[in-house]
Amino acid sequence: MTEGAVNSGAAEQGWASTTIANPYGSIKLRTTEQGIPLAVKVDAAELHRDPAQLAGEVLRLCQRAAARAGLAKxxxxxxxxxxxxxxxxTGLPTEADVARQEIVEEQDYDTEPQSWLRTL
Incomplete structure (x- = not known):
């Protein structure tokens, strides 16, 4: 599945979307306002990680994207x-809610890369 194909489908449906990346830019997502992934781009170096850790990172990014989209709304x-x-x-998050969630994520999860080496 290519990012272009996913993006064009999202545009045809008229869905609002948000883009988010991990701090290193090695995992990038485009999600709906609810955090459902529309496109995922993962650097090759990230594919060497434990699959459960990689999946957890993608899930956390989806949740963060949904929180930020809710704050924007x-x-x-x-x-x-x-x-x-x-x-x-409305149940939409406040700035304090989003900040608190992001601080907890940073404290609870080890999101440092397995290696600082990246392909150019």
Missing amino acids: RKQYEEAGMSPEMLAR
Whole structure:
């Protein structure tokens, strides 16, 4: 499956999407606002990792993308004049929620690369 084929399908469906990468740029995802992956790009060096660790990293990136997309949607609603009470009812994350989630992820998971060597 190529990224271009996945992207064109997403565009045809009119889905909003977000792009996210791990800190090293070796894993990149394009997801729906709900965190469902539309395209995945993994550097060859990452394929040497334990499959469970790699899958866990992709899942965490999907969750992070969904949280950030939810935060962006919340900001859109705020700018449109939605009341704080209504915003609270949407269940969309706040900046504090997203920051807290990302700090917990960084503390709970070892996301350092197996090797600093990368193919050029």
